[in-house]
Amino acid sequence: MEKVLITGISGGQGRLLARRLLESYEVCGVDRLAWEGRPRDVTVHLVDLRKKKFEDVIRTELPTAVVHMGFIRHFRGDERTRHDVNVRGTKQLLDHCTHYGVQKLVVLSSGYVYGAFPENPYYMDEDHPLSASRSYPEIRDLVEVDTLASAFIWKYPHIRTCVLRPVNVLGYFVHSMIGGYLREKYSPTIMGFDPMMQFIHEEDVCEAIALALQHGLQGVFNVVGPGAVPLHTAIRETGGTAIPLPEPLVRPIFERMFRIGLWPYPTGAIDFLKFPVTLSGKRFVDATSFRCLFGLEEIFESMRK
Amino acid sequence: MLPILSGVRSVARDLGGALLPLSLRDLEREVDDRLSKIPTRLNEFGFDPFGFSPAAVRPSALFAALLHRRYFRTETHDIDRVPRGRVLLIANHAGQLPFDGMMISAAMLLEAEPPRVVRAMAEFWVPQIPWVNIWMARGGVLVGTPENCASMLEAGECVLAFPEGVRGMNKTIDQRYKLQRFGLGFLRLALETDTPIVPVAVVGSEEQQPGLLNFPALGKLLGMPAFPITPTFPWLGPLGLLPLPVKYHLYFGEPLHFDGASTDEDAVIQQKVDEVRRAIERMFARGRGERRGVFF
Numbered sequence: 001m002e003k004v005l006i007t008g009i010s011g012g013q014g015r016l017l018a019r020r021l022l023e024s025y026e027v028c029g030v031d032r033l034a035w036e037g038r039p040r041d042v043t044v045h046l047v048d049l050r051k052k053k054f055e056d057v058i059r060t061e062l063p064t065a066v067v068h069m070g071f072i073r074h075f076r077g078d079e080r081t082r083h084d085v086n087v088r089g090t091k092q093l094l095d096h097c098t099h100y101g102v103q104k105l106v107v108l109s110s111g112y113v114y115g116a117f118p119e120n121p122y123y124m125d126e127d128h129p130l131s132a133s134r135s136y137p138e139i140r141d142l143v144e145v146d147t148l149a150s151a152f153i154w155k156y157p158h159i160r161t162c163v164l165r166p167v168n169v170l171g172y173f174v175h176s177m178i179g180g181y182l183r184e185k186y187s188p189t190i191m192g193f194d195p196m197m198q199f200i201h202e203e204d205v206c207e208a209i210a211l212a213l214q215h216g217l218q219g220v221f222n223v224v225g226p227g228a229v230p231l232h233t234a235i236r237e238t239g240g241t242a243i244p245l246p247e248p249l250v251r252p253i254f255e256r257m258f259r260i261g262l263w264p265y266p267t268g269a270i271d272f273l274k275f276p277v278t279l280s281g282k283r284f285v286d287a288t289s290f291r292c293l294f295g296l297e298e299i300f301e302s303m304r305k
Numbered sequence: 306m307l308p309i310l311s312g313v314r315s316v317a318r319d320l321g322g323a324l325l326p327l328s329l330r331d332l333e334r335e336v337d338d339r340l341s342k343i344p345t346r347l348n349e350f351g352f353d354p355f356g357f358s359p360a361a362v363r364p365s366a367l368f369a370a371l372l373h374r375r376y377f378r379t380e381t382h383d384i385d386r387v388p389r390g391r392v393l394l395i396a397n398h399a400g401q402l403p404f405d406g407m408m409i410s411a412a413m414l415l416e417a418e419p420p421r422v423v424r425a426m427a428e429f430w431v432p433q434i435p436w437v438n439i440w441m442a443r444g445g446v447l448v449g450t451p452e453n454c455a456s457m458l459e460a461g462e463c464v465l466a467f468p469e470g471v472r473g474m475n476k477t478i479d480q481r482y483k484l485q486r487f488g489l490g491f492l493r494l495a496l497e498t499d500t501p502i503v504p505v506a507v508v509g510s511e512e513q514q515p516g517l518l519n520f521p522a523l524g525k526l527l528g529m530p531a532f533p534i535t536p537t538f539p540w541l542g543p544l545g546l547l548p549l550p551v552k553y554h555l556y557f558g559e560p561l562h563f564d565g566a567s568t569d570e571d572a573v574i575q576q577k578v579d580e581v582r583r584a585i586e587r588m589f590a591r592g593r594g595e596r597r598g599v600f601f
Contacts, residue, residue: 118432121452122355196356196442227348230356230439237350245452247435275432276356280456297349 001026002007005063007093008070010035010224012173013202017067018042020206021213028061030054030304049089058096065104065213068093071145073177075258075266077140082194084142087148094152097159104159105161106212107149108205109196111140111222111279122196123280126165127219135270144229160216162202164208165281166223170238170299171202182238182303186241191244192230195276200225201294201302211288224281225299226292231273237300248275332374336366339420347463355457356442357422366414367445372404373411377509377553381412386557387421387503391458393495394423395581396505397484397589398467401514401533402546406505409465409554421463424455442445449514458498466491468578475531478515482508482589484582489574492581497567504581506559507590512599513548531585551599556588 002025008014009029018027028043029035035044043061049054049070070089072082072084090107097105114124115132130147132138146163153161168178172248178197181187190217200223208223257263284290294302325333342361352358373379387394396409410423425448432438447453457464467473468487476485495502516533524532540543561584563577 084420098534119448119450120452121430121456123456124445124452142431147438190435192437192439194356194439194442196352228354228356229348229350229352 002065003028003061004067005029005061006067006069007031007049007070007089008255009042011069012171013069013205016171016173016202017069017206017209018202020210021299025065025213028063030057030082031264032282037043041266048085049092050085052228053201054092055096058074058100058102062100062151063102063108066093066097066102066108067108067209067213068149069107069108071142073142074175075264076261082172083141087144090145090148094148098156102267103161104213104216105143105149105152105159106209106217107161107163108209109163109165109278110142110167110169110270111167112136112139112237113146114277116275118275120277121276122276122278123195124222124278125280126222126283131291135271137268138211138266138268139144153218154222158216158253160218162217163220164212164284165221165279166199166208167198167225169202169205170199170303172302174205177269178304180264182234182240183304183305185240186243187235187240188250189242189244190232190250190270190273191214191246193274194230195272195274196228197276198225198228198236198278198295199299200292204292204294205227207293208284208290211290215288217287219287221282221284222279222281223290224279225282226295228278229296234300237297238303239305255283310363311330329371332370335415336363336370338499339414342380342420342421343414344420346349352443355445355447357445357584358443361443362445366411367442368582369407369411370415372413373408373553375416376550377408377414379408379509379553379555380559381416383557384416384555385418386559387413387417387463388501388560388594389419390461391498391500392463392560393458393491393500393502394463394465394505395491395502395585397468397482397511397585398417398469399476399481399507400510400531400548401516401535401538401551402548403474404513404548405510406467406599408510409505409555412555412589413463415444415534423465423565424457424462424490425465443550447549451490454494457598458494458500458531467570471530474520475516475519475533477519477533478512484501484585487582489506489578490569492574492578493567496563496565496569501560501562502581504588506556506585506592507553508556508559508589508592509551509553509595513551515549549600552596552601554592554596556592558584 004025006014006029010031010033021027030045030047045057071086113130113132129208130143149163169176170179232242254263255267345353413421413423422445427444427446468491469485472485514535519533520532
C-alpha cells in the first residue's frame, strides 16, 4: 500500500483529505497543531516544516507520496513568519522529496496567484502570468511557493509533481479567506462592482487531489468547480447581506484597521471584489475526467449561517 | 430584503406597467419573449459564464428596442444570412456614439431566428468604471482581449467587432461611407477559431451626428478618445449628444469563410480583410441607392 504524507493535516482541508485517502493509502501527516479525535490509523507529527525534525519524520516514515498544503493563509500573525513558513518550508519539503525517494508530490496552490486585474481575460489557462504580487504584495509568498513547485516539475522529472490551483474553496470545514468573508452576516463590497466568481466545494478539492495522486499527474492544473456567479449573488445565496461601500472611503479605512488588527484582510484583497479572476479547468478535466459532485446551490447551502 | 418592501416594489411595477401606452406594453412583452428564446446556456442563477443575464439586461434591451422601432425606424435586410453557432459580425463604425452597435444588437434580438445576444468587445478601461462594468457584463459585453473573443466564439456566440475602431466612429461628415483603415486582428481570430464572418453595412449611422471637426488632442486631455465638433456638440451640452432621427438600414452579407494560417504575414491577411471591406462597400452602394433620403 502506498504511503501518503500530508502537510497541514490538522487543517479543515487536511482532515477531509486524510479521511478521503484512508481507504486506499496509508496516511500520516505533519502540522504545527494537533488533530484531536483523528482516525486511529492516522499518525500526526507535530513539527515545523523548516526544522530538522521534519526531515527526521520523512526519513522514518518514508512516504511514497506527499501532499503539501501546510501553508499559513491568514494574516493574523507576523508577515515575515508567514513568508518564511510558506516559502522556506516548501523549499525544505522539496529538498527532502528528492533525498528520500518520494515518487509523487501534489502541491495545493490557489487560483489567487494570477491576481485580480481589470484586463484579466475570462477563464485564464495555466500559462497566464502569476501577477498577484503586483497589486496584492501580502500574498507574494503564495506566488513564490507556486513558482518553486512549478520549477521543481522540470528539475526533477522523475518525481511526479503536480501543482493544483483551485478556485475559491467553500465548505463547512475549510478555513479559506473567502469562506470567512462569506460567513460574515454583513459582507462589505465595493460600490459599483460585482465580478463573476467561481467556487468549488471542499470535498471536490479532496477528490481532485485524490485523482492527481491516482493518475500520478505531472504539471500545473487549475481546478474549477461547477460554475460562476456574481459576488453579490454569492453573498445573498450564503445568507448574508452585501454592504456596498465607496472605494475611496474603504481603502484607507480598511488599511488602518488591518494594521491594528481590527480587520482580517489586507487592502490588496479589495481588487478581488472588483475584477473577475476566472480560470479554465479544461486541462485538469482532460487529464483526469474530473467532475464536481457539488453544484453551486449545494456549495452555498453548506455556507448558510 | 424585507418582504413588504419587495411587495410594494412589485405593486409599483405593475401599476407603472399598466399606465404605459398599449404599444409600449406590447413591445415590452415582445422583448421578454425574445430574451427568453436566446439559446445561450444559463446556470441555475440565471447567468452565463461571462456574467450575461437576460433578467438584468431587460431595461436596456427595451430601450434599444424603442430606438430600433421608433426613433431610427430600422429596416434590416437578409438577417437570416447570419448562421447559427459561432459567427463574427464585422460592421462599419460611425456617428460619434455607438448607436450602430446598439441597433445591430437590437436587430439580432428582435429580428433574428433564434434571437441572439450580440457580444461586443469593450475597451480596457471600461471594467474600471463603477456600475458601467456591471451593466456591460450583464449585457454580454466583454473586455476586448483576443482570449476573450476566442472563448466567446468557442462557446458558439455571436461576436460583433468594428475593425475601424475610433478611426471610423469619430471621422468627419465628408468621410461618410468611406471605410477607414481596418485592423487585422479580427481576421486572424476568425482563422484561428474557424469562424464565418458576416459583413454588416450600417446605412444611416454615418449621418446621425455629422462631425465637422475633430480635436483628438483636446479629447486626450479630457480622457476621451476624440473631441468632435458637430452642429449640436458641444454647443448644446449633453443635449448635443442626441443623434438626429435618421433612418437606419442594416444590410447583412453572405457569410465569408476563410482558409489559411492565422500566423500569416500582414500582407496575406490584408487581402482577406480587403474582401470583407469590399463586401461592406457593395452593400453601401446598394443601400444608398435604395433609400429615399437620410430621414425616410
